[in-house]
Amino acid sequence: MRVLAIDDQKLVLIPLALRLEALGYSVFTETSAKKGIEVYNSFKPDLVIVDIMMPGVSGMEVVKHIRNLKKESTPIMVLSGNTDAETIVKGFDLGINDYMKKPLSLLEVCARVKRLIGTPVKSNQQIINKGIIIQKRCVGVVIPCYNEEKRLASKAFINFITKNSGYRLCFVNDGSTDKTAEILINLRKGREDYITVYTSKKNAGKAEAVRKGMLHMANQLDLDYIGFLDADLSTGLNDFDHLVSVIENSKYKVVSGSRITRMGANIKKESSRRFISLSINFLIRKILSLDFKDTQCGAKIFHKDVIKVSFGDKFITKWIFDVEIFRRITLHFGLNKAKKLFYEQPLKRWIHASGSKLSAKDSIKIIGQLFKVAWYYRSRKIKKVESISFAKRKESYFLMPSLKNIKA
Missing domain, CATH: 3.90.550.10 (Spore Coat Polysaccharide Biosynthesis Protein SpsA; Chain A)
Known part of the structure; x- marks a missing residue:
């Protein structure tokens, strides 16, 4: 199972990728929404995790690319520090499957990933450092x-x-x-x-x-x-x-x-x-x-x-x-x-x-x-x-x- 994670903050992507890989997922990370779109077209992920607030091309453009341009139903999970209700509603209107507000527990992120795409066959159940929090800064x-x-x-x-x-x-x-x-x-x-x-x-x-x-x-x-x-x-x-x-x-x-x-x-x-x-x-x-x-x-x-x-x-x-x-x-x-x-x-x-x-x-x-x-x-x-x-x-x-x- 393949996961594409896009966030302009590398310090957010590192613990997220390590935890998902430990669970058995194949993870590709990108710090640019524009490059993330290019990776999506070639990587063909089973799940996309994307931040909304990014410089230049926003995470919402990634959602539009998948839903409106590609017409694909790939599960999309938004992981963002943006708590604006209008933005959240817009995301769901475009077809996102989940919206999580930073900061939040990495354990919760993984639980939601499992709910959306299931658990890999080769899953490592003994995960250390369970208390890590994904920060919004x-x-x-x-x-x-x-x-x-x-x-x-x-x-x-x-x-x-x-x-x-x-x-x-x-x-x-x-x-x-x-x-x-x-x-x-x-x-x-x-x-x-x-x-x-x-x-x-x-x-x-x-x-x-x-x-x-x-x-x-x-x-x-x-x-x-x-x-x-x-x-x-x-x-x-x-x-x-x-x-x-x-x-x-x-x-x-x-x-x-x-x-x-x-x-x-x-x-x-x-x-x-x-x-x-x-x-x-x-x-x-x-x-x-x-x-x-x-x-x-x-x-x-x-x-x-x-x-x-x-x-x-x-x-x-x-x-x-x-x-x-x-x-x-x-x-x-x-x-x-x-x-x-x-x-x-x-x-x-x-x-x-x-x-x-x-x-x-x-x-x-x-x-x-x-x-x-x-x-x-x-x-x-x-x-x-x-x-x-x-x-x-x-x-x-x-x-x-x-x-x-x-x-x-």
Whole structure:
């Protein structure tokens, strides 16, 4: 039994195809509706699974091709994040057999496939990872790494992408001198569809590592949101997934984790850091004119359409690039509009990890960097920031000799 699955998001197709193939179906996937139509004509599937919302040619055109042009009764199952009643009714009027709204369980998808076309003779009944959910959004996560040999939570990352479809991780090895590169290669092996590893020969600092990773992920067409997270997972992956849920179900462009202490939350900081953080945060609020409780949390998620504004140019500071991001967005959109684009989401858990590379002495230096940011990002500077085209920035980024893609 043959199944043709068409969805512009590859991260949706991969777990779907693997599960159906494990059940005994022969599966062909395509990320373009136009190419999907061509494959249909030659593949002659017993079932077509198609997404409605795709760039260029929509999934509805695939339905029209099969029903109106080919005059064929091949079962069609729509798997879409579009919950508009008019679209759903139109689909059934055209002759679809089933309509499923993302997110939903992969088990449910398979049960509906069996109902429509039956079960293959050679079916594998022992299916692992039964809890996978097909999401309606795909997310890129950048994890900067510098000498993380002893702190990188490899097992936690593996477990997360195994259970959570729709995530692609990008580890940026920022000139590490220990065994971080080796660990990342092993982490990526066999998971190339979900994990990318980049390395820079020289250590450029966290700000530049994050920037490189964010620009790279912005070129992945199937990603809806892109964020960054610390390699030590001081903010856990489940908390990060909650940030994604917030931005997905709102009109915010940036959702930032906040380490504020509150009832029911497990937030642990060193006492000296707590005092310094309060002093720094006071200055940040004055510079940004934003009532943010915690701009420096290393967990943030961005709508894809603000990546250019936020990361297009190099940052001028080493540690407080987060402040620069907020400043760039407020200058680009204006303060009043920008206030509606930001959201600070309190974390349920944040644990200060031992081995932090930021010392108390470095924290004092941050105050000087804050004054540097305040001076540099004066309103008259915004024209200079916006004058460089993103195409040129992207071109220069990919031509950098220090950046190489490690292929395991």
